[in-house]
Amino acid sequence: xxxxxxxxxxxxxxxxxxxxxxxxxxxxxxxxxxxxxxxxxxxxxxxxxxxxxxxxxxxxxxxxxxxxxxxxxxxxxxxxxxxxxxxxxxxxxxxxxxxxxxxxxxxxxxxxxxxxxxxxxxxxxxxxxxxxxxxxxxxxxxxxxxxxxxxxxxxxxxxxxxxxxxxxxxxxxxxxxxxxxxxxxxxxxxxxxxxxxxxxxxxxxxxxxxxxxxxxxxxxxxxxxxxxxxxxxxxxxxxxxxxxxxxxxxxxxxxxxxxxxxxxxxxxxxxxxxxxxxxxxxxxxxxxxxxxxxxxxxxxx
Numbered sequence: 001x002x003x004x005x006x007x008x009x010x011x012x013x014x015x016x017x018x019x020x021x022x023x024x025x026x027x028x029x030x031x032x033x034x035x036x037x038x039x040x041x042x043x044x045x046x047x048x049x050x051x052x053x054x055x056x057x058x059x060x061x062x063x064x065x066x067x068x069x070x071x072x073x074x075x076x077x078x079x080x081x082x083x084x085x086x087x088x089x090x091x092x093x094x095x096x097x098x099x100x101x102x103x104x105x106x107x108x109x110x111x112x113x114x115x116x117x118x119x120x121x122x123x124x125x126x127x128x129x130x131x132x133x134x135x136x137x138x139x140x141x142x143x144x145x146x147x148x149x150x151x152x153x154x155x156x157x158x159x160x161x162x163x164x165x166x167x168x169x170x171x172x173x174x175x176x177x178x179x180x181x182x183x184x185x186x187x188x189x190x191x192x193x194x195x196x197x198x199x200x201x202x203x204x205x206x207x208x209x210x211x212x213x214x215x216x217x218x219x220x221x222x223x224x225x226x227x228x229x230x231x232x233x234x235x236x237x238x239x240x241x242x243x244x245x246x247x248x249x250x251x252x253x254x255x256x257x258x259x260x261x262x263x264x265x266x267x268x269x270x271x272x273x274x275x276x277x278x279x280x281x282x283x284x285x286x287x288x289x290x291x292x293x294x295x296x297x298x299x300x301x
Contacts, residue, residue, distance in 0.1 A: 001107040001114060001137055001164065004144040005088055005121065007081075008132040008152060010101035011039035014080045015070050017130035026067040030055060034071055083129045091121050104141055118160030135160040142225035143169065145182040146200070173200040173226065183222035188215060200226055 007013060011029040016022045026043035030036065037053050047065055049058050055069075062069060081100045089095050092105040110117055118135035125133050136147030137160065147161040150172070154161075163169055179189040181200050191214075197203060204226050211223045 001139060002141050002144045003092070003105045003107055003114075003118065003121075004098075004136045004141070004148045005084075005103050005105065005125070006134050006136070006148045006152070007084060007101035008134055009039060009041050010081075010131070011072065011077055012041040012044070013131050014073075014077050015068075016041075017080065019068075022068050026065060027070070028062070028067055029070050029072055032072060038072065080129065080131060084125055084131055084133070087125050087128045088121065091124060104144065107137065114164075115160055115162035118162060119158055122159040133159070136163070137161070138163045138169070140225035140228045142182050142222055143228065146172065146176060146180075149180065169228075170201070173204060176200045178203050181222065181226070183218060188219065 012027040015027055015029065024043065025041075026047055026049075027041040028037045028044050028049060029039035031038050035054060037049060037051065037055060037058070040049055040051065044067060047061060047067070049061065049067070055062075061067070077100060084101075085095065085097055085103055088103055088105060093108060093110075094106045096104040096106075098104055107114060107117075112120075114137050118137050122133050122135050125131060134148045134151035136144045136149070136151055138144040138147045143163060147163040150163070151157050151159055151161040163172060176199060178184055178192055178198055178200055181203070184192070184203075192198070192203065197206070204223065206223070208220070208223065212220045215223075
């Protein structure tokens with residue numbers, strides 16, 4: 001199982017850490033030249049303030065609703081990011097920092113129920129740093145990203161979405177917007193819109209050969225990670241009526257390639273054996289420094 005820790009409205013949350021009077025009040029953060037809005041609290045989003053929107057276009061809205069406006073402070077955001085990642089490293093076996101406000105983590109060897117464990121991670125980070133986070137846990141990184149979005153979207157999940165049963169994953173993919181899937185992007189989003197493919201489930205139902213031909217290895221990796229639940233179910237049932245044939249995932253690939261695919265897409269029972277073999281230490285290294293590039297630090301959140 002993989003987990004993703006995603007800080008909520010990170011830049012705006014950092015400003016609130018030292019201004020508790022702003023809790024419940026709309027907050028926005030501006031770009032380097034104070035021209036555009038690059039971060040919004042949930043309250044600001046509810047007012048209709050858009051990401052990347054020029055400040056002058058919403059100045060009247062900001063004045064009417066008493067929105068707190070801050071210039072970007074990337075030194076602060078970098079420091080708060082290091083605090084969040086340092087706390088996360090004390091709670092999980094290994095961490096892979098993805099950006100200034102996101103990190104994947106490995107859950108191999110955790111005996112505690114993973115949904116309770118994820119909520120404990122979120123509470124500890126909030127207590128130690130003041131930053132609210134959403135935790136997504138799933139069999140692959142792409143599914144973990146989706147789970148973290150659901151944790152943000154539905155307060156009843158209490159900050160953690162543990163998405164592991166194949167039937168639950170299929171229900172989520174049936175309605176989850178394809179353009180929100182990690183790895184699709186604007187370019188492929190336009191392609192799939194023209195094909196009237198709008199959900200992650202419709203994307204998974206496309207033939208593997210078509211995905212490889214049109215999207216290359218990166219798109220194929222996304223497709224396989226989203227398809228992990230289907231493949232897990234087909235292996236366990238061994239039913240010939242399944243629409244996806246197991247041989248489609250093995251033909252024409254070397255054993256090394258199969259091993260790499262199994263790390264990213266294997267069901268829960270097989271992932272620990274790959275990790276324990278000492279492979280892929282670059283992705284999940286307990287000694288990783290977790291430093292973030294300047295370009296990543298300036299990524300709008």
